[in-house]
Amino acid sequence: MEAYENKPLLVKGKIRKHKLISNNYGEMVIEAPQIAKRAKPGQFVMLSRWQIKNLLLKRPFSFYQINPQEGRFTILYKIVGKGTEILSNSKIGDEIELIGPCGNGFLLPKEANRIALVARGIGIATLLPLAQEASNRGIEIYSFLSAREKSLLLGRDSLESLSFHTFYTTDDGSKGRKGKVTYFLEELLKENKVNFEAVYTCGSKRLAQHIQELQQKFHFFSYVSLEERMGCGIGACKGCVIRTCHGYQRVCKEGPVFPLEEVMFYER
Amino acid sequence: MKDKVDLSVNLGSLHLKNPVMPASGTFDIRDTLLNMRELNSLGAIITKSIASRRREGNPGPRVWETDGGMINAVGVPGEGVEYFKEHILPLLEEANDTIIVSMVGDSIVDFCALAKKLDNFEKISALEINLSCPNLNNGLYFGVNKDVLGDLIYQLKKSTQKIIIAKLSPNVTDITEMALTAQEAGADILTIANTFLGMAIDPEKQIPRLGNKVGGISGPAIRPIIVRMIWETSQKVKIPLIGVGGITCAQDALEMFLAGASAVQIGCANFSNPYVMLEVIQGIKEYLLRKKYSSLLDIIGLVHKNHF
DSSP: OOOGGGSOEEEEEEEEEEEEETTTEEEEEEEOHHHHTTOOTTOEEEEESSOTTTOOSOEEEEOSEEETTTTEEEEEEEOOSHHHHHHHTOOTTOEEEEEEEESBOOOOOTTOSEEEEEEEGGGHHHHHHHHHHHHHTTOEEEEEEEESSGGGOTTHHHHHHHOSEEEEEESSSSSSEESOTHHHHHHHHHTTSOOOSEEEEESOHHHHHHHHHHHHHHOOOEEEEOOOOOSSSSSSSOOSEEEETTEEEETTTTOBEEEGGGBOOOOO | OOOOOBOOEEETTEEESSSEEEOTTSOOGGGOOOOHHHHHTSSOEEOSOBOSSOBOOOOSOOEEEETTEEEEOOOOOBOOHHHIIIIIHHHHHHHOSOEEEEEOOSSHHHHHHHHHHHHTOTTEEEEEEEOOSBOTTTOOBGGGOHHHHHHHHHHHHHHOSSEEEEEEOSOSSOHHHHHHHHHHHTOSEEEEOOOEEEEOEETTTTEESSTTSEEEEESGGGHHHHHHHHHHHHHHOSSOEEEESSOOSHHHHHHHHHHTOSEEEEOTHHHHOTTHHHHHHHHHHHHHHHTTOSBGGGTTTHHHHHOO
């Protein structure tokens, strides 16, 4: 059987910090040393702050910040349903149950000089720890952030501070350019000003499809982090599949990070 | 007070060291957090349904949480029986000495050919028949048509020496009729029951939540219906019953034993708590000790005696 050490763990964690951000978002620091020590950028954790009789399934959350020394990690969440509603009412010191770290993280090319991060809305969550790791390795980061409006450009200060250059687009023009975030990426690639060893994206399937189109033209390597409705988070239930050129693959097990060119988005 | 209690149970000729096992499709030996010792402490391991050839499964989304449970339409994806033999069966043999293979087919001929193949694998203790799939020959679901169900089990019994467990569908007017049909056709054990057919719709997008549109409901919400079905069926049939549907703790499992089940399966609770089966085994043991029983057998069907 596969190495037992690589399997996710079921552990109890404690909420150490929690704040609600505007427009139904929250940021939570969780203490769970066994998970924080093994967590890698791009991986996620299954979380419940409720009894199984009240709400059946755990919910997946990407690692937003990872602090192995302190045994803590941060999640960024949007209140969308019952689970995140309960989560938003959490107090400091509350106990939560976790399964993690789950899934495969991002790969950084061995000899990378420059990468691009393209996020829409809460998609920034999983890209921030990647930016941290890339920055530690001296890799130059170009960030492209997109949201409906300025206040939804979450975590932009943290990412901007790690980036060589940050481009903004909003649907209403309240920050940066109005329109598609891939506009800037395309302009850079077109003028052949910079080239990226890899482009990483998360937060919107439509956005990922635009990057796929750019891939056809400019031939760069790209990874996408995907989400799907999940049952178990460890591969057992086969619930969270997406269509790829290898057939259906599980977001929780083969993913959540996939080579972008392998993903087929046209299926609902 | 005695500190030993016997959790073992015989379902006909199928011996279980304790009555707790996963429900098919909710547990994968390749994707479990349990270690070898923990795997071996389960009463049995049941596989995800095996088909004669590779099945892709349904398009996503495949799962959606409902009030008190979940709805799924995974569609029995798998690599087929040859892959199972090569890559999965050896892992199962290492993990537990009671292996039950769930099997699915799209016609009686397909089911029987698969059963013949599985008959050769010595380490398989029993075959559980997944009846919640349409028969390609006549479009009827095996599990909801008495004649089709009876015919399938009768033919299967001729194709294999293995113990046959029929996993009945609850989507029928009277499950006891299906149970009697299965018993008459030669089923050795009945599992009560599979998921309830249901549907969830996204009012914003105005489309079904599941890629397959409809799916099977499981979880705590269905448990009282299953308990009733076990209670009714155990009065009508002689063969042993396995209860499954919405168990999340030992108390839930005990309801099923008291109603007449000899063993239980745990399904979607495994997703949230991968150790739930071990906790249920421990909880049953503690209950029996507290109530001063020496064996699980003492409480099976007890409600029938206490009821009147």
